[in-house]
Amino acid sequence: DGGITQSPKYLFRKEGQNVTLSCEQNLNHDAMYWYRQDPGQGLRLIYYSQIVNDFQKGDIAEGYSVSREKKESFPLTVTSAQKNPTAFYLCASSTLYGRHLDTQYFGPGTRLTVL
Amino acid sequence: QKEVEQNSGPLSVPEGAIASLNCTYSDRVSQSFFWYRQYSGKSPELIMSIYSNGDKEDGRFTAQLNKASQYVSLLIRDSQPSDSATYLCAVKDPGTYKYIFGTGTRLKVLA
Numbered sequence: 234d235g236g237i238t239q240s241p242k243y244l245f246r247k248e249g250q251n252v253t254l255s256c257e258q259n260l261n262h263d264a265m266y267w268y269r270q271d272p273g274q275g276l277r278l279i280y281y282s283q284i285v286n287d288f289q290k291g292d293i294a295e296g297y298s299v300s301r302e303k304k305e306s307f308p309l310t311v312t313s314a315q316k317n318p319t320a321f322y323l324c325a326s327s328t329l330y331g332r333h334l335d336t337q338y339f340g341p342g343t344r345l346t347v348l
Numbered sequence: 349q350k351e352v353e354q355n356s357g358p359l360s361v362p363e364g365a366i367a368s369l370n371c372t373y374s375d376r377v378s379q380s381f382f383w384y385r386q387y388s389g390k391s392p393e394l395i396m397s398i399y400s401n402g403d404k405e406d407g408r409f410t411a412q413l414n415k416a417s418q419y420v421s422l423l424i425r426d427s428q429p430s431d432s433a434t435y436l437c438a439v440k441d442p443g444t445y446k447y448i449f450g451t452g453t454r455l456k457v458l459a
């Protein structure tokens with residue numbers, strides 16, 4: 234089955250801890266994205282990547298870091314510098330054919346709670 | 349700042365009625381538009397994409413695009429209680445590979 238997997242489904246973080254959220258896709262998509270969603274809010278872009286070993290900051294990158302060492306994987310680290318990390322984190326991927334051939338698909342999400 | 353605007357709702361419709369969801373966008377050169385459905389606690393799932401002016405139908409769903417007026421809408425015919433969810437409108441930014449999302453419209457279909 235082709236798709237996007239995220240793990241863990243639920244994650245609890247203590248104050249001052251760094252945690253890493255996993256995102257893997259087997260859709261052969263070039264682009265991958267991380268979003269944050271807070272209750273009753275829309276999606277806010279954290280980071281995105283169009284190619285291996287390259288990524289760009291989104292609108293709310295402070296306190297987060299990513300890597301893209303493999304096409305299939307785009308892990309997100311929530312650092313202790315992120316002061317309010319409790320949220321629903323969504324990973325997405327898309328093709329990069331250009332113009333209107335590209336569509337973005339989402340993984341199931343990771344719900345992060347700070348204790 | 350490029351924006352996508354949606355009425356947050358809730359939009360309440362009786363079962364069997366047509367639900368009409370609207371979205372406006374600020375970037376006139378946008379080419380690709382998407383509707384996602386998000387159930388509470390779940391991730392967004394793609395319902396439809398549309399690129400050309402006019403209507404695009406898929407089952408009970410019809411997407412409508414009017415580039416001159418910069419709006420895109422989603423009609424859901426014969427609404428069912430299972431359609432109760434938040435509907436997100438998204439526009440692909442042609443200058444980058446980012447997707448810009450509205451805050452979503454919450455739809456409630458009353459049995």
